[in-house]
Amino acid sequence: MKELKPIRNEKDYMSALAEISPFVDKEPKKGSKEADRFELLLMLIEAYEAKHYSIDPPDPVEAIKFRMEQAGLKPKDLQPMIGGLNRVYEILNRKRPLTLKMIWKLHSMLGIPADSLIKQDDELHPA
Template sequence: MKDIRPIRSDADHEWALAEVARYFDKEPKRGTPEGDRFEVLLGLIEAYEAKHWPISAPDPVEAIKAQMAQTGRTQADLAVLIGSRPRASEILRRQRALTMQMIRKLSTDWHIPAEVLIQPYRLATDNRKRA
């Protein structure tokens, strides 16, 4: 393929971005030489960006809070979904872990990816000394 090379530096990355940018107005047809070039460049860019600027998924509680903010949902809506107002509060305060049933409901009804919700996350701990 015409002048395709590995992306090893930020300068190479900028070059590759400029190369694919010209295809954005009119994406080349798959299976054509230009279409193949476009796909290879996108793959190289994606691999370079994943290595140099990885984006980690939010933790489950932050994902729930973000979804609530984006959709205008409230803690009361979460309580209705999971069946308990105190549990909703405990989850948002990190005092209770999500159960598989809660994860299923959040994934199905609120469209939060299950793979985000099943990640391990920090729960609040009781730092008071025991007598």
């Protein structure tokens, strides 16, 4: 068995993936040396992927529209979280930014992750 080492490049990453692949369908018995190695390899792979393949949160308006589609909501259904229907349309058409109160309500009432809602418009479309 090879010595475990940090994943520093794509070659190391591919090697770790190849080593872990047999365990994906059939995890080793808990408490075994194989299980410990599997867990350590998973941690190394996850750390490498987080650093090199991170996924940015979606655009706030797209996150809202996605949740609306998932839940079958119409713009009028957002009024308790955003305000009057005209304000809902301003948000959906990017004419007005979300306020902290709106973000909190959308998060707590619709379960939209807060980090998806707090991204500023200038972060999304740099000049």
